[in-house]
Amino acid sequence: MPQPAPLTLPDAASAEAWIQERTRATLADVRAAAESLTSTAQDPAGVDALGVLRAWDDAMLALGSLAGMASLLANVHPLEAVRTTCEDTEAAVDRLRTELSQDAELYAVFAGLPTAETERLDPLAARFLAKTLQDFRRAGVDRDEATRARLAQINERLTELDQEFARVIRDDVRTVRVEPERLAGMPADWLEAHPAGDDGLVTVTTDYPDALPARMFVHDADVRHRVTVASLERGWPHNEPVLREMFALRHELATLVGYPDWASYDAEVKMIGSGEAIPAFIDKIAAAAEAPMKRDLDVLLTRYRQDVPGAAAITAADSLYYEELVRKEQLDVDSQLVRTYFDFPKVRQGLLDVTGRLFGVDYEPVTDAQTWHEDVAVYDVVRGEGEARRRLGRIYLDLHPREGKYKHAAQFDLATGVKDKQLAEGVLVCNFSRGLMEHDHVVTLFHEFGHLVHHVLGGQGEWARFSGVATEWDFVEAPSQMLEEWAWDADVLRTFATNAEGEPIPVELVERMRAADDFGKGYLARTQMFYAAVSYWFHTERPEDLTARMVELQAAYSPWPYLEDTHFFAAFNHLGGYTSAYYTYMWSLVIAKDLFSAFNADDLFDPEIAGRYRDTILARGGEKDAADLVADFLGRPFTFEAYAAWLAS
Known part of the structure; x- marks a missing residue:
């Protein structure tokens, strides 16, 4: 055929x-x-x-x-x-x-x-x-006619609200205008790409390639604060009433079909199984992260007090900047030096080379494919030799920001793959610099590409229902989180991470980068649990004052105190797609750490292990429950131990 x-x-x-x-x-x-x-x-x-x-x-x-x-x-x-x-x-x-x-x-x-x-x-x-x-x-097919009619109304309105919520976030790009001298500390290539306007001011947007380096490198605390606040204020105030209505309608839908609340309805088809298990998991992670968080926060606050004597706490407006100082001064990692090894074109090709070798596929450029924008690169994913060689799917890489485009990083399905019926086609949508990249963004690129390769490799079966990333939603991130490990391995990075002189990134620098990345993992976990708590409790409690409840949850879980007059939830796009289940990122990370423990640290490309992982996890899509797929690969059920050991180290 x-x-x-x-x-x-x-x-x-x-x-x-x-x-x-x-x-x-x-x-x-x-x-x-x-x-x-x-x-x-x-x-x-x-x-x-x-x-x-x-x-x-x-x-x-x-x-x-x-x-x-x-x-x-x-x-x-x-x-x-x-x-x-x-x-x-x-x-x-x-x-x-x-x-x-119905x-x-x-x-x-x-x-x-x-x-x-x-x-x-x-x-x-x-x-x-x-x-x-x-x-x-x-x-609700078994409900009476009036209930089914109301469910139809709710679903239609939820679609409208979700689109409105996402559209506002996508289109609300905020700017901070500052004098060039106040941007001291920014990388030279960034400054060159951002000349002052006719009024003598430089524009810093809330898009990732602007906001992240500004928060990491600008010496001027007021500029960092303004950029942080602008980022946290996207979508406000428009999206608060949108969210309140969304939460109310989701709750009504769940109760109409027999569930106590939305989280219980949503969790039924996830690995976690029940809504009430979500806050228990959040608190379990928060407790495990408590000691590592305090340890690293003490280091961060001590450094902050050198510049701000007597400070009681450090806020999110200054955290990235002082985290970079700690890494540079105490852990000997200079992010501006690191980024000189990550030129975007080389990183993109390196990603294709690494994943092609790992999963046994080739990426053939397609130069005549029609796309929606000139930035988009297209590749056919091919496997096999000679007469057995066949196209598994097609991928599109749309990796730079522009007006009207999705502002985060995600994989989108273009076509669901089914054997002999439809080719698997997926799209990677990100917002990266065209020049030098922060290593954080390299890791993000590997992560999101993990979803893309999962979509293609899992799109070879006979049932559309189980094609690609069709597993329980709280497992979906695990394969992508595991692929991040290849963006941290020195031998892997040296195959594509080279500076302007062509020199590969030093092994010693990568080792220091890894140690520096471990700094702050406790308070990062607590930040994630703050987001997960917002996701869960906003849906379960449906508070009238979202800001007040957010402030309470931030005090309970986050390492950072609340920044006055900010409303991050208005641009927290996961409240749309992930609804009450943002915990899934950490749930998946627990599994990812266990999956990675099965790989050979001395040879991450070991063909037997990589092939078995590809065939038992990725290629199976949703053909089995995720717990069974993991057990097939590991030879045992997954456990919390690998994650707990990593977090405590």
Whole structure:
């Protein structure tokens, strides 16, 4: 059978009409498929259970691929009209999903499949049936007509609110205007790329390539404070009422389908299992991080007091700057020296070389593919030799900031991969410098690429439902967090991290960088638990005054005192996608540390270990529960020990 061809994207001029037509046709096809399935209930004795399940999976493949494409272009396309059209498509997809998931006749098709037929299903088909029945139940298919109608209203409004929340964050780029001399300490290449305007002032934006170096390197405390506050204020005040309504509607949805609150509803389909287990996990991590946090905060505060005698605490506006001073003065790591080894073009190629070697794939540049912006680089992911060589998928790298683009770092699905039906296509969306990069951003690039390779390698199976990153959501980050380890290994880095003279980064410097990175991991963990607590308690309590509750949670968990008149939650985009489950980053990190313990520290490319990891974890997608995938690779259930030992060290 010939391999499926990649998606052909439209040019800018025809994009809006192309999306509208694709949306119309896909929604019509999916409706027709659903109607065809309901007709099978008229003759249950002759039903082919596997055929029914395959037909439903194909319909969901079409709908999911349309949604993925729309979500991507809504966040990256340079034309506002196209972004708006894609948001309309997302809303239309969600409406149809809600309609179908509440269709009692359609549900009856799956619930009424002949027992003799379902008992003969292979394990993956049986898993698909169980997941499908669960989807219907969680959508409220068994509720009365009035309740189903209200659920449909809630889902539609939640889509609108989520889009509004994300749009405001995406478009709210704030600026700080300062005299050039007040930017002393900034890297020379940054200053060269940011000349003063006609009024003699330099513009510093809240985009990552501006805000992060400003907070790390600028000597002027007032400038650091202004940039930090501007970053924390994005989305405010618009997004507070948006969030309050979002939390209320999620709670109502959960209670209408029989759950005590949103977190309980959301956690049912995650590894953690129950909503009440979330605060227990948060407190477990917070307790484990307490001693390391205090140890490193004492060091940080002591250094801060050299410049600010008698200071009782250090705030987030100064933390990165003094963290850099501690690393430079006490741990002998100068981040400005480090960044001279990480020139973006070399880092990007190094990433491809490293992951290609690790996972046994090649990346072939595609120069004639239509994209949404000239910055986007395209590669086919290929594996095998000779006649066995085949294309596994296609990846798009959109890695620099621009107006109207998503402001963080994420992987987006463009097309879900299914064997012999559809090629896996994914997109990496980031906001990195075009020149020298902070090593932190190199680590982020490796992390996000981990999602991309998971999407492609896991997109070779026969069921769309289990394709790619289709595991429980609190496992999704683990493979990407583990891939970060390759961005810290000296032998790996020396293959691409070279300075202007072509000299590879010294091994001793990488060793000091690793030691310096360990500094502050306790208070970083506590910061993450602050974010996780906001995510959980905002949904569970639904406070009227989000700022007041945020301040309480910050005092309980965060190492940094509250900065007056700031409202970080208004731009905390994870309250959209991750909802009450931001804890998942740390839950995944616990697993990632355990996964990495199985690798050979002296040879991170050991083909036996790397191949087994690729085939038992990444390539399986969601074909098994995540705990079982991990146990298949480790030969045992995952434990907390590797993470606890790392945190305490």
